[in-house]
Amino acid sequence: MNAPPRLTTTAGAPVSDNQNSLSAGPRGPLLLQDWSLLEKLAHQNRERIPERVVHAKGWGAFGTFRVTQDLTDVSCAHLFADVGRTTPLVARFSTVAGELGAADAERDVRGFAVKFYTEEGNWDLVGNNTPVFFVRDPLKFPDFIRTQKRHPRTHLRSPTAMWDFWSLSPESLHQVTILFSDRGIPLSPRFMNGFGSHTFSFWNAAGHRHWVKFHFKTQQGHRHLTNEEAEQVIGRSRESFQEDLYGAIERGEHPRWTLYVQLMSEAQGERIDFNPFDLTRVWPHRSFPLREVGVLELDRNPDNYYAQIEQLAFSPSNVVRGIGFSPDRMLQARVFAYADAHRYRLGTHYESLPVNAPRCPMAHYHLDGSMRADVPRYGVGDNAYYEPNSFGGPVQDPSFREPPLALQGAADRYDHRLDQDHYAQPGALFRLFDDGQRLRLASNIAAAMQGVPEEIVARQLAHFSAADPNYGRLVAEAIASSGRATST
Structure with a gap:
């Protein structure tokens, strides 16, 4: 057996004694000159960074994406260039509301985020395990998240705040119905679908654009927990998702998802009778069928969770040639908000961290600030630290320019403030x-409404009934049978 490496300080000096502090005699006080002790204590005090405000509790792994069907007619993205092409990636799954120490098996929406390390830069597809969301205007997002966090006085979760917000935001009904359905508590990330959720865009080599929705369909099948089963799981372990995902990959049971897209031409977007950029609604599959793209496989656990998952940073602003944005209001806000959150949480140069850094060459003129770890050397004599310059520094490449995003057309036909059809899709679901499934949905909702004031319950019941009279009736009956009476 080889001798173990020598213990050193962070400056490289060998440590002679890591068992005893330096003191002024056997009973004397410790000495300030004990630099080894001071370094260890100082580093321990700084071993935590701010947790994510949203999606704090997460689980992740590395893998690959392999193209199985030709997509070059609609996108010139390099990772889709050839059937059989593989791209390395890292994925992170998460809960939305729970803190870093929350139980994995709580009823919550799950984040589903993938970073593709393409040869033309990183593409981050940052979505959820549901195709819709609670709100469609980013102005309401901070208020919604506050209802999912702890009450500022009691420091407890507040069902009243949650249902008050939802009952005053009827566009949330579609997501609420999914959340309290059987799929509201997946058994683990392996047994749930993932969605880009937003409407994005593809553009091909000719500059033609399509609107696109992304769907990851699990190949493991769907497995979910009831409220009672989840309570038993949490009683045994608060880390059930991590245990399952990590254990499966270690055993060689590599989870896979098939990636599909829904496509809508710009011309179709101008003719349809619904807003294709509304995050609270889905596109009907009959009109916009799923088209297979490839297979995502996770085959390697991280070597260090903190370095490779906790410091992992996704942002919808990370797109590559052939993939773009849309007039989706929530997407437009997330393009700013996600990267801004990482600069606060990790540091200005967070994308230089190994797990976030692209695998292709990169060159930029961003200077100084926290997390500056490299020494950029561009051009002649290190004189190229601004642009334009005369010293051979990095220059723009117009061939990567995205076609103009039309400001007139489908997006211009809809005013989300006037669109009041909040009920058709939840009713259809x-x-x-x-x-x-309907009885369990009603029972789950009734359990979550315990302690909520009657006027809020009544307001929410009206939304359920507007989606389908039987929906409202079943929830009201479930509430009554749970021991609290309410008006319908």
């Missing part, structure tokens, strides 16, 4: 459920 409710009617897709069988009798058992």
Whole structure:
């Protein structure tokens, strides 16, 4: 067996004694000159960084994406260039509301984020395990998140705040219905779908644009927990997702998802009778069928969770040639908010961290600030630290320019403030459920409404009834049978 490496300080000096502090005699006080002790204590005090405000509790792994179907007619993205092409990636799954120490098996929406290390830069597809969200205007997002966090006085979760917000935001009904359905508590990340959720855009080599929705379909099948099963799981372990994902990959049971897209031409977007950029609604599959793209496989656990998952940073602003944005209001705000959150949490140069750094060459003129770890050397004589310059520094490449995003057309036809059809899709989803699924949905909602004031319950019941009379009736009956009476 080889001798172990020598213990040193962060400056490289060998440590002679890591068992005893330096003191002025056997009973004397410790000495300030004990630099080894001071370094250890100072580093321990700084071993935590701010946790994510949203999606704090997460689980992740590395893998690959392999193209199985030709997509070059709609996108010139390099990772889709050839059937069989593989791209390395890292994925992170998460809960939305829970803090870093929350239980994994809580009823919550799950984040589903993938960083593709392409040869033309990183592409971050940052979505959820649901195709829709609670709100469609980013101005409401901070208020919504506050209802999911702790009450400022009691420091407890507040069902009243949660249902008050939802009952005053009827566009949330679609997501609420999904959240309290059977799929509200996945058994682990392996057994849930993922979605880009937003409407993005593809553009091809000719500069033609399509609107696109991304769907990751699990190849492991869907497995979910009831409230009662989740309570048993949490009683055994608060880390059930991490245990399952990590253990499966270690055993060689590599989870896979098939990536599909829904495509809508710009011309179709101008003719349809709904807003294709509304995050609270789905595109009907009958009109916009799924088209297979490839397979995502996770085959390697991180070597160090903190370095490779906790410091992992995704942002929808990370796009590559052939993939772009849309007039989706929530997406437009996330393009700013996500990168800004990482600069606060990790540091100005967070994308220089190994897990966030692109695998292709990069060159930029961003200077100084926290997390500046490299020494950029561009051009002649290190004189190229601004642009334009005469010293051979990095220059723009117009061939990567995205086609102009039309400001007139589909997005211009809809005013989300006037669009009041909050109920058609939640009602259709409710009617897709069988009798058992409907009863469990109603029971889950009733359990989550315990302690909520009657006027808020009544307001929310009106939304359920507007989606489908039986929806409102079943929830009201479940509430009554749970021991609290309410008006319908």
